[in-house]
Amino acid sequence: MGHGGDDDNLFRAFMHSLYSTIDAPVTWFREKVVEPNQKKYPWYHQTFRRVPTIDQCYTDDAVCDFEANAQFKRDKLVDSEILSILRQRYEDCMLYESPDHLSMCKPLLDKYKDAEEAWFIKYGDLGAYSDARKAYMKQKHRMIWERRHGHLSEQTKEQ
Template sequence: MTAGDTKVPGEDNAFKAFMSALYKTVDAPVTWFRESIVEPNQQKYPWYHQNYRRVPTIDECYSDDVVCDFEANAQFKRDRAVDSEILSILRQRYEECMLYETPDHLTVCKSLWDKYKDAEEAWFIKYGDLGGYADARKCYMKQKHRMIWEKRNGPLSDQTK
């Protein structure tokens, strides 16, 4: 080992030293942000989505209770968004299976198709024909009218087959 061999590990030449300095100028703020802001918040909130408490449904609210009505509508809209996303995921899974398994997709993907159709039917029973401005009260009235119709005429699923 001679007197000129005093090298810093990882910085063999000027180019590597420049690239290391450039990397550190970009990486340091990102690392600081993650370690000081993101990770402490993850310890307080272990979920990446917000968990809402369940509130009374619209049938449990008094007719003049505006706050309960608002909370029931907000919960209804969240539930509808979740159910719509579940339906979208099931549809996407079936379409991917269909593309991947062609030409045998009718037999291989049948279970995914059946799950999707059952979920679609359940979604339509609850949310179908309500329109874009649906709220919890309209959905509750739809459910009530369906139950009255089924009490008078029998289950709807028996008549469609």
């Protein structure tokens, strides 16, 4: 084959050894120090363990009550952020698809309206100082009302 192939192999061998010299300590540090000390989350944000909900707490259990309220507030923040993202997607679609936005963005609008309705059913009319117990009572009253009168969506269809 000649000297051309040998030079090529020598050059490749030199570059490989140079790469290994630089890469080996970095790889070792990552595998032996960084990865064993990392917290293993399947997501980019921290996930909290689910705690008993307010209906599972005893009335005199202050710690359970506090944990249920903290979880309720976290859930409300997450649900509000999801609603905000859906609204932003719809607004972006309207800007991008104009003048056909009424037909092109209808699925996004429907998804946003459904999420907005679900958010209001869960958190609406609770006030600024809402907590898990108030939300639970609201859900209980809604279920009692629906048992007596039927679902609200069926009531609006009849009218």
